[in-house]
């Protein structure tokens with residue numbers, strides 16, 4: 167007997183997240199994992215099902231020299247543990263879907279060309295995503311390949327929130343506020359609809375705080391505004407990214423300091439944010455444990471920008487009914503949540519410190535006008551569900567033929 171499964175692939179610059187989900191009936195997680203440091207000192211981590219086995223392995227360079235190698239090594243382990251799995255679909259996280267894609271699509275050869283054509287919009291991410299697609303197509307030529315876009319959830323932005331104040335021709339060329347982390351926001355929106363439908367119908371700000379960080383204002387579960395813009399550099403400061411920065415700084419660095427654009431890009435994406443400010447680390451756990459004034463200032467800046475964006479997004483939504491924290495920092499850091507919510511009674515937030523310390527799902531007091539929640543996000547499940555939906559639609563067509 168074989169077990170039909172969908173694989174999920176989320177390919178970053180030097181990492182590859184993957185999952186395997188049963189597609190028999192309701193979608194169910196069989197395994198999720200990560201290969202990090204691809205091409206350098208790669209390491210594989212996998213966990214099998216909720217509460218199941220966890221495996222961590224250091225890999226040799228040749229086992230994960232590139233994304234295809236990393237995927238093959240990860241799949242070999244999955245096949246060993248789940249030998250009856252038959253891969254029917256592969257779902258891919260694709261950072262950029264451009265203005266046209268508000269939903270997942272099946273990846274055909276022409277669609278792959280469309281994805282390649284969008285690479286200039288996300289040159290640091292899209293090529294890796296495409297490498298993941300090519301690797302999966304080579305390994306599973308008969309499986310359905312599905313693209314799930316990080317930008318798609320934000321295509322409901324009103325135009326006023328989609329524009330920059332540039333001459334109009336640039337909007338038409340695609341210079342717009344796309345917004346990212348859409349798979350995470352999609353998941354949170356779905357969870358809110360399930361656990362708190364009244365809040366889902368209302369005005370919600372979701373703070374996805376991880377190594378990449380952004381916030382999204384939702385009305386009725388749909389994105390109205392987000393902190394990321396044309397690229398995933400805008401908005402909140404992140405592990406190594408600046409977040410919002412005056413474009414005049416770029417002119418200064420190029421004209422006065424003689425930096426090349428590549429050097430500025432490297433500075434903004436890889437050496438700034440929490441790492442740049444602290445001079446110590448991009449990792450919030452390290453900063454929370456450190457006792458240097460620079461680490462404290464990096465945290466201060468992170469919290470300040472989140473609070474500022476919270477106010478801005480509440481204004482864009484015309485008020486606030488709920489705040490949801492997710493991402494590695496949002497789900498785990500009591501300190502950051504407490505500091506973001508401190509003194510926010512003016513907007514209706516009253517934090518329950520004991521619940522916050524316990525990492526409860528609801529961390530506001532019963533009397534707080536705004537409900538504050540912690541909901542672990544699950545981008546892999548959103549991708550798997552999309553792949554499953556395409557499979558079911560295909561099966562439906564096959565059955566009808």
Ligand code: AMP
Pocket residue numbers: 375376377378405448449450451452454493494495498499500
């Ligand atoms: P992500 O990119 O979503 O995996 O999130 C990574 C970030 O979450 C890193 O900055 C981690 O330091 C942070 N993080 C994970 N666990 C904790 C924790 N218990 N306390 C504070 N930060 C955490």
